Amino acid sequence: MNTDASTTPRALATEAVHAGREDLAALGVHSVPLDLSTTYPSYDSRAEAARIDAFAATGARPEGPPVYARLDNPTTARFEDGLARLEGAESAVAFASGMAALSAVLLARASAGLRHVVAVRPLYGCSDHLLNAGLLGTEVTFVEPDGIADAIRPDTGLVMVETPANPTLAEVDIRAVARSCGQVPLLVDNTFATPVLQRPLEQGAAIVLHSATKYLGGHGDVLGGVVACDEEFARTLRQVRFATGGVLHPLAGYLLLRGLSTLPVRMRAQSATAAELARRLAADPRIARVHYPKLGGAMVAFEVYGDPHAVIAGVRLITPAVSLGSVDSLIQHPASISHRIVAEGDRRSSGVGDRLLRMSAGLEDVEDLWRDLCEALSAAGAARPVSLPAPLPLPAHVRDAAARPQRTAAR
Ligand SMILES: *Cc1c(COP(=O)(O)O)cnc(C)c1O
Numbered sequence: 001m002n003t004d005a006s007t008t009p010r011a012l013a014t015e016a017v018h019a020g021r022e023d024l025a026a027l028g029v030h031s032v033p034l035d036l037s038t039t040y041p042s043y044d045s046r047a048e049a050a051r052i053d054a055f056a057a058t059g060a061r062p063e064g065p066p067v068y069a070r071l072d073n074p075t076t077a078r079f080e081d082g083l084a085r086l087e088g089a090e091s092a093v094a095f096a097s098g099m100a101a102l103s104a105v106l107l108a109r110a111s112a113g114l115r116h117v118v119a120v121r122p123l124y125g126c127s128d129h130l131l132n133a134g135l136l137g138t139e140v141t142f143v144e145p146d147g148i149a150d151a152i153r154p155d156t157g158l159v160m161v162e163t164p165a166n167p168t169l170a171e172v173d174i175r176a177v178a179r180s181c182g183q184v185p186l187l188v189d190n191t192f193a194t195p196v197l198q199r200p201l202e203q204g205a206a207i208v209l210h211s212a213t214k215y216l217g218g219h220g221d222v223l224g225g226v227v228a229c230d231e232e233f234a235r236t237l238r239q240v241r242f243a244t245g246g247v248l249h250p251l252a253g254y255l256l257l258r259g260l261s262t263l264p265v266r267m268r269a270q271s272a273t274a275a276e277l278a279r280r281l282a283a284d285p286r287i288a289r290v291h292y293p294k295l296g297g298a299m300v301a302f303e304v305y306g307d308p309h310a311v312i313a314g315v316r317l318i319t320p321a322v323s324l325g326s327v328d329s330l331i332q333h334p335a336s337i338s339h340r341i342v343a344e345g346d347r348r349s350s351g352v353g354d355r356l357l358r359m360s361a362g363l364e365d366v367e368d369l370w371r372d373l374c375e376a377l378s379a380a381g382a383a384r385p386v387s388l389p390a391p392l393p394l395p396a397h398v399r400d401a402a403a404r405p406q407r408t409a410a411r
Helices: 012-018 045-058 074-087 099-108 123-134 145-151 172-182 231-244 250-282 308-314 343-351 366-379 396-403
Strands: 091-095 116-120 139-143 156-162 188-190 209-213 225-229 287-291 298-305 330-332 358-359
Touching: 012 074, 012 250, 074 091, 074 225, 074 250, 091 099, 099 123, 099 156, 099 209, 099 225, 099 231, 116 145, 123 139, 123 156, 139 145, 139 366, 145 156, 145 172, 156 172, 188 298, 225 343, 225 396, 250 287, 250 298, 250 366, 308 330, 308 358, 343 366
Parallel strands: 116 139, 116 156, 156 188, 188 209
Antiparallel strands: 091 225, 209 225, 287 298, 298 358, 330 358
């Protein structure tokens, strides 16, 4: 029997608690050392020059101290190692936010002359905006998943999808999409699923992106982003990060590593709550439509008959705020907030209607959440409209027959 802990594959729940921390016992500590240094002293400038040259040439993590905190940080590196392990990736590179992470990916591809991106809507509002506005000198073609292969050009550097997507929870078949990408790397924004529910690299994606602000942190108190990929692309990302400065603060790296340890239990518990809320909402006459992924997850979106703004104003336990993935439940109106920056026509055509609300289920008791949601829906007068389209007038013979007293069926 192979009992070597370094080669026996471990379950995700085990990795979540131990990855990035294997050396702690040997260091004689139990919690992760938090290194807040901005700079690292050295009396040997020749050695420092060699280290800087090596990083410039390869983008590999420097051996030993990092020279300067924009280059690397040992606490953040632990979070990167942990997340890479959970996603089944060779490497991961952390950034100041999800948007800083996406920016670095776009810059890395554009710097290789590959400025064209093919993307599937909906995407998180600011990702859509960054691509559509071409702020980084990139150009985007938005397509349906089955249009990806035809949209790819010689200068296409990236195909990007989000699944389940923010905010409609629309899903794409990662394997099928990966096949239509050919040699172009597929980026999957895995923020909503997390590696607990879905590991896109196993399905053919080349790059996984997270807004670590959401489930990875899990407590609404840290902003961060991370890209999981092969070491070759990670090296380019580290060079971009060094040059552009979108680094994750080490305290954020510390908190995100800590967040990983409870990620599997949080995802399971919050997903069970979201699934139950989705089931109840689907049966509720005040709700026109419920969106809940086949994959599961802790997000639920729904369209109300009544005024969505009144629902937001009516919640008391659930926090009316943008963002998601925290231990407490949040609700927001995508057309007003998370997707406000997307032009109205693009928003509507990607399924983000004015009556859509997006809720992030937390760890509260499901009955308390349901009561709060029900009261907000009722206070909003959000009931199935009484003014349903008037029934067509019945033909005379049917109307007359209906007016006659019913004979009891005696057959
Ligand atoms: C929030 C979010 C982002 C952006 O992340 P920030 O950490 O806010 O910069 C990207 N993608 C998805 C799916 C998100 O929900």
